[in-house]
Amino acid sequence: MSTGFFWDERCFWHGGGNYAATLPIGGLVQPLAAGGLPESPETKRRLKNLMDVTGLSAQLDMRTAPEATREMLERIHPASYLDAFKATSDAGGGELGHHTPFAQGGYEIATLSAGLAVAAVDAVASGALGNAYALSRPPGHHCTADEPMGFCLLANIAIAIEAARAKGLVNRVAVLDWDVHHGNGTQSIFYDRSDVLTISLHQHSNYPLNSGMVEERGTGDGAGYAINLPMHAGSGHTAYLHALDRVVIPALEAYQPDMIVVACGYDAASVDPLARMQATAETFSVMTHKIKDTAARLCDGKLVMVHEGGYSEVYVPFCGHAVMTALSGSDIHAADPMADVLHQRQPAPEFDAFLRQSIDAMALELDL
Template sequence: MKTGFFYDELCFWHSGGNYAFTMQVGGPGGGLVQPSMGGLPENPETKRRLKNLVEVTGLMAELDVRHGQAATEEELARVHPRDFLNRFRALSNDIGGELGLRTPFAKGGFDIAALSAGLARSALFSVLRGQHDNAYALSRPPGHHCLPEFPNGFCLLANIAIAIEAALAEGLTERIAVVDWDVHHGNGTEAIFYDRDDVLTISVHQDRNYPIDTGDAADIGAGRGEGFNMNIPLPAGSGHATYMAAMDHLVIPALERFQPDAIIVACGFDAAAVDPLGRMLCTAETFRAMTERMVEAADLLCAGRLTLVHEGGYSEAYVPFCGHAVLAEMSGSAIRAPDPLADMFAARQPRGATRRFLDAHIDELRAHFF
C-alpha cells in the first residue's frame, strides 16, 4: 500500500464570477471596484501548480493516483437540505450564479462541487477500507466554510462533512477527528457537528480573520457535543514555532483523549507567509512538520488511518512547495522540492518579547482546554 492522491482535472475548471480579489465588481454607484483578470483569490492555479510540481519532481510516480466519483444525491442530502441542493442544481443547469457569500459558480458548478466532495469521500473510503496507508484529496472548490444551507468563503458544499457522513452510514467508522489548519476558522465543519460526540472538530486558525464572528476558544460544542469542538485562535504573525506548539500541546492531546478511528485534516495552505488572505508566517517546513505529527498520531491512535483534504491557500507560486512537502512526508518519499523562500521566512519568524507572548498564549489555551 502507498499514499493515494485523488484529483480530477474537471475540478480545476470551477469558475467564479464578478469579483476582484474578494470585492464584487461595480462602477460608479456600485462600489468603484474595477474588474480584474484574476477574479477571486480561489482560482485553479494554486491547485494545478501543486499537481504539476509533484509531476515534475517525480513524486507523482511514488503516489497511487486515483480519480473519484461525484458524491451522490443521497450522500449530499445527509448534510445539505434537498431544497438547497435543488436550487443549486437549477442555477447550475442554467447559467450559474451565487447562493451564499463569495461563492460564485458557472454553468455546471453543481457537478464540479459534487465531484470535489466525491474526491474527499473517495480518499477517506480508500483509507478506511485499507486500500491506502493514507490519502490526499485535491478537492476544489473547498468545503470547510459551507453551512448546510449557506455556502460561503468560496465553499459550495461541505466536502469533509459529506465524506464523514458517508463513512458513518457505510459502517466504516464510528469516531472521526477533523484537524483543520487552514488559516480561516472551519465554521462549516464546526456547525455541522457542533452537537455531536462522534466527530471531534479542531480548528487552528488566525484569530478573527474569516469569519470574524466565529472560532472563539469558548465554543466547545453543545449538548452531547460539549467538549468535542476545539478552537485554537492564534494571533496574526504567529509563525512556525507557535503552530508546532499548538500541535504538540493542544491538538495531539485532544486527539489522544478522543481516540478516533481515523483522522481527517482540512489542509489549507493559507497560513503560509505570502498568502494574500492570511498573516501567519508559516512555511513549507511548517506544513511538513505538522503532517509528520499527524502521521505519528494516526499511527499511534488509529492504525495510520489519515486523510488530507485540500482547502484554501492562495499564493499560486508558493502553495505548490507547501503541498509537495506534505505529500513527500505522507508517502515517506526522499524526493524534495526545496523551498526557494525558506531563508527569508526563517529570518522573519517571531522572537524576543513577541515569542514569549505567543508561548504564553499557547499556555493559556492549554489551561483552558486541559
C-alpha cells in the first residue's frame, strides 16, 4: 500500500497580518516574515521542497483535499466560535483570544488545513492508502473546542477523527502527540471519552504552563485514557526512544486502537528556538519506525501523521524528510547536515540515566 502526502500551497499563505506584530506595521517598522508569526510557512515549504529535490515526492501519493465542511467542524467546535472566526476573517483578520492572530482569509485556510487531516485519516481508514502524512498549517493540537491557542485555530486531528467516525471507519483511535508542547487541545476535547486515547510527550512546563502533568488522566468515561509524560528539558535521543518503549508502546498495546494518529511536531529538535530538547532527525526517524511497526501489529498498519510545530527553517525539513523516508519505506535519505554536531550535544551518560529513570518513575505512576 502506498504512502499519501497531503499538502496545499494555500496553507503556506496563512499569516497573522499586522495583528501578530508587537508594534504596528508601517513607517519605520519593517514588515515581518509570515505576517509576524513565529510559526513560519518556510518550515513546511522547505520540507516539501527537500522531498522534491531528493526524489522522495515522486515515490509518494501526493494529494490535496477540499476544505473541511461546516458539518465536520461543528462535530468539535460550537457554531458561535466558528461564526466569530468567519466574521473576523471576512472583516480583514484579527484574533479571538490567546494571541492566535490570523489575516483575512484565515478561516478558509484553517478549514483547508483541517481538510488535509480529514482526507488523510479517511484515506487510511478506508484502506485507500497504507499510511499518510498531512502537512497541515495552521496546526491544531492546542485549539480547544471554543478557544484558539498556540498558533492553532481549529482542532485538525479531532475534526478528522470525528469525520471518520461519522462514516463508520473508526471506533477506537489513539493519538500520540510528540510535539514538544503539550497537546492540551486534543486532550481537552476527548478528556471524558474512552474511544480516543491521548498520549502526549512534551517538555515539562513549556507551553501551555501548568498543563500536561502526569496526574491529568481523564474524567468520567475517559478516566485513564489521557496519558502525559512531561519530560525534563535536555531530553535527547535515548530518552525519547525510552519513553516510546517504556510508556507509549505498552499503552498502545493495552488500548488496541483501530488507528494511530501522530501529532507530529519537530520542535523537540536540538536547534529549535521554542524548546530546550535534544532530539535529532534520527530520533524522529526511529520513533516513526517504532510506531509504524506497532501500527502493523495492532491495526493493520493504519497510521496517519499530522504536522504540528517545529520552528527551525533549516532543520525541520531534515526531520520531516527522515519521518517520510521511514513512513514510506523509501531508500531515499537526506543526510542530516548537523548530525555530528547534535550527536556531541546529547546528554552526558549520567544525565541520560537520570532522564530514563524519571520516565520509569512516571510509567509506574501510570501503571505501565
